[in-house]
Amino acid sequence: MKYQIAFSIFLMFSSIYSADSLKYTLINELDVAAPADDVWALIASKDAPKTFEMLLPGMFEKLEIIEGDGGVGTVLLVVYPPGSVPLSNEEKFVTIDNHKRLKEILQTKGGYLDMGVTFYMESFQIFPKGRNSCVWKSVVKYEVPDELASNVSSLISVEGLLTMAKAAAKYVVDSKKQSTNY
Numbered sequence: 001m002k003y004q005i006a007f008s009i010f011l012m013f014s015s016i017y018s019a020d021s022l023k024y025t026l027i028n029e030l031d032v033a034a035p036a037d038d039v040w041a042l043i044a045s046k047d048a049p050k051t052f053e054m055l056l057p058g059m060f061e062k063l064e065i066i067e068g069d070g071g072v073g074t075v076l077l078v079v080y081p082p083g084s085v086p087l088s089n090e091e092k093f094v095t096i097d098n099h100k101r102l103k104e105i106l107q108t109k110g111g112y113l114d115m116g117v118t119f120y121m122e123s124f125q126i127f128p129k130g131r132n133s134c135v136w137k138s139v140v141k142y143e144v145p146d147e148l149a150s151n152v153s154s155l156i157s158v159e160g161l162l163t164m165a166k167a168a169a170k171y172v173v174d175s176k177k178q179s180t181n182y
Contacts, residue, residue, distance in 0.1 A: 046070025
């Protein structure tokens with residue numbers, strides 16, 4: 001059985017001007033050769049931060065749950081390697097919807113907020129695409145005052161979420177392969 005993840009990137013970069021603030025949405029979609037329920041189980045898991053830290057050595061200096069149990073309301077401290085911009089932030093899991101297979105994570109402290117961004121949210125949503133495949137949709141939404149947009153917009157991308165999606169997809173596909181080989 002050949003491992004394959006076909007991916008297509010749909011990067012939508014939209015900006016909407018409103019009341020001296022710009023709103024941006026960045027979107028990526030990744031085709032995954034695994035059932036939606038299997039991929040969602042990893043994302044929705046209360047151990048997801050530990051799993052991503054294991055799957056992506058070097059991407060994070062530390063992922064630490066500082067409040068909660070990994071479910072809705074959990075606050076996570078994210079520390080990136082030295083030299084990263086931003087170096088750290090706190091984020092809160094605000095939505096984990098098993099029916100929609102949607103996880104939303106709101107940045108609440110530090111990070112881009114310290115650089116003038118007034119709202120920053122990442123989300124993951126899994127859509128079935130046949131019995132043994134799905135689409136992993138990653139979205140970054142943020143708002144920034146007009147005068148700061150040029151300073152921070154070049155730092156914010158969906159690439160980190162794509163890296164996470166690819167690593168998680170490979171993990172799920174490889175785990176499924178191993179379980180069928182026994």
